[in-house]
Amino acid sequence: MNSVKIVAGKGGFGGPLTLVPTATRNKVVSITGGGIHPVAAKIAELTGCPAVDGFSTGVPDNEIMVAVVDCGGTARCGVYPKKKIFTVNVLPVGQTGPLARFITEDIYVSAVNESCITVLEAVDVGAAPSAAAPSSGVGMKSVTIKAGKGGFGGPLTLVPTATRNKVVSITGGGIHPVAAKIAEMTGCPEVDGFSTGVPDNEIMVAVVDCGGTARCGVYPKKRIFTVNVLPVGQTGPLAKFITPDIYVSAVDASCISFADGSAAPAPKPSAGTPTNPTSAPKTKAQAKEEVAKMNEGKEKNFATRIGIAIGGIVNKFYAAGRETIDITIKTILPFMAFVSMILGIISASGAGDVIANTISPIASTLPGMLIVSFICAIPFISPVLGPGAVIAQVVGTLLGVQIGMGNIPPQYALPALFAIDAQVGCDFIPVGMSLGEAEPETIELGVPAILYSRLITGPIAVLIAYVFSIGLYS
Numbered sequence: 001m002n003s004v005k006i007v008a009g010k011g012g013f014g015g016p017l018t019l020v021p022t023a024t025r026n027k028v029v030s031i032t033g034g035g036i037h038p039v040a041a042k043i044a045e046l047t048g049c050p051a052v053d054g055f056s057t058g059v060p061d062n063e064i065m066v067a068v069v070d071c072g073g074t075a076r077c078g079v080y081p082k083k084k085i086f087t088v089n090v091l092p093v094g095q096t097g098p099l100a101r102f103i104t105e106d107i108y109v110s111a112v113n114e115s116c117i118t119v120l121e122a123v124d125v126g127a128a129p130s131a132a133a134p135s136s137g138v139g140m141k142s143v144t145i146k147a148g149k150g151g152f153g154g155p156l157t158l159v160p161t162a163t164r165n166k167v168v169s170i171t172g173g174g175i176h177p178v179a180a181k182i183a184e185m186t187g188c189p190e191v192d193g194f195s196t197g198v199p200d201n202e203i204m205v206a207v208v209d210c211g212g213t214a215r216c217g218v219y220p221k222k223r224i225f226t227v228n229v230l231p232v233g234q235t236g237p238l239a240k241f242i243t244p245d246i247y248v249s250a251v252d253a254s255c256i257s258f259a260d261g262s263a264a265p266a267p268k269p270s271a272g273t274p275t276n277p278t279s280a281p282k283t284k285a286q287a288k289e290e291v292a293k294m295n296e297g298k299e300k301n302f303a304t305r306i307g308i309a310i311g312g313i314v315n316k317f318y319a320a321g322r323e324t325i326d327i328t329i330k331t332i333l334p335f336m337a338f339v340s341m342i343l344g345i346i347s348a349s350g351a352g353d354v355i356a357n358t359i360s361p362i363a364s365t366l367p368g369m370l371i372v373s374f375i376c377a378i379p380f381i382s383p384v385l386g387p388g389a390v391i392a393q394v395v396g397t398l399l400g401v402q403i404g405m406g407n408i409p410p411q412y413a414l415p416a417l418f419a420i421d422a423q424v425g426c427d428f429i430p431v432g433m434s435l436g437e438a439e440p441e442t443i444e445l446g447v448p449a450i451l452y453s454r455l456i457t458g459p460i461a462v463l464i465a466y467v468f469s470i471g472l473y474s
Helices: 038-047 076-082 177-186 215-221 284-295 302-349 351-363 366-376 387-405 410-420 429-435 440-468
Strands: 002-006 017-019 027-031 051-053 064-069 086-089 117-122 143-145 156-158 166-170 190-192 203-208 225-228 256-258
Touching (some): 002 038, 017 064, 017 086, 038 086, 038 117, 064 076, 143 177, 156 203, 156 225, 177 190, 177 256, 215 225, 351 366, 366 410, 366 440, 410 440, 429 440
Parallel strands (some): 027 051
Antiparallel strands (some): 143 256
């Protein structure tokens, strides 16, 4: 098999991605409305890996090398990046949708066509990895830190060395419990960054409690592992430096584990063995004793505790406001601009008269709407109509204009809505089931079952809406 490099196309985001197939992770999954997309076929051809239609065949997450999607900005863009699976979007879509915070340049690339894919080198998928894991300092242990609930980034693997072994706590004074836990498990000394300066080349990890200001990105910019105890993602003036390979957030003590899964041994120096205090790293016991002496008499006073509590409340409100503005700018405003553009084109081009003569007779009768619903729900058509909800948006806008002009009776607005939306979500079925951690066999049987069920539920929804719209506008 070959490894390949994929770069973003014109107007795209993210990447470049380097795909290296292994003995277990070697499936190219195409989730593009049914069938194998040409980009997925190209990746499979160049790598020598099998291409799989994600709509007809379920694939376990640990076998997927890359997922190819055609998402226009819905949740599907971020589902596989959230699972740390390489994602290739054939549409020019960046960090958008409800899972935007998981869409990062190291795991996602968009606007990809066949010219964006190049071969790097052959890979022996049966060979064991040749690179040895980095060794830690004497008496020290490596740990893995994952994101907590609502967090971003990671997992990070911290490997202390003889020189880079300081756990720096920059959390308003004192040693934060997360920093203390990391120091205890690694056997590294913890340092209060507010009272003691530490050279950058000695910091193994910085623990912060930043709600979204520059502090989130200061240490990632220096390529220093950063652990944020608050659930904050890529934000602030240094957001571009906050990437999942160097930063993790919403971390508490339960998010920290040993990298090898073993218990931390208590270091026991051999009797009679000379030690060099200037070069040998401190043991865990020495580090804890040193920190205890350093923090002795430094209990937080009342004013400090009040300040920290107020800071936590302000951070929560700040994060909520930032999230609201982010969704408004990336999702709501583009949709409003799109609808405005469609209305402008219809009005300026005179297409409104043509549409009135073609769509109005169909959308103004119950049989016509049932036919539209049935067509939209046909299993091999509905996944194609679904991506980005573009078709439903355009047709919905056109019908709204015609209802406003009086060409379609207003009581048909509700059944017409269900008629043109029979295909909604059909492109998301395998992704949604995967997000719910369904078994591959469940996905394989569930996708066609749901697609065919739409042929029944679509027209029924129109009939129900028609009944409830009787007398609605009289």
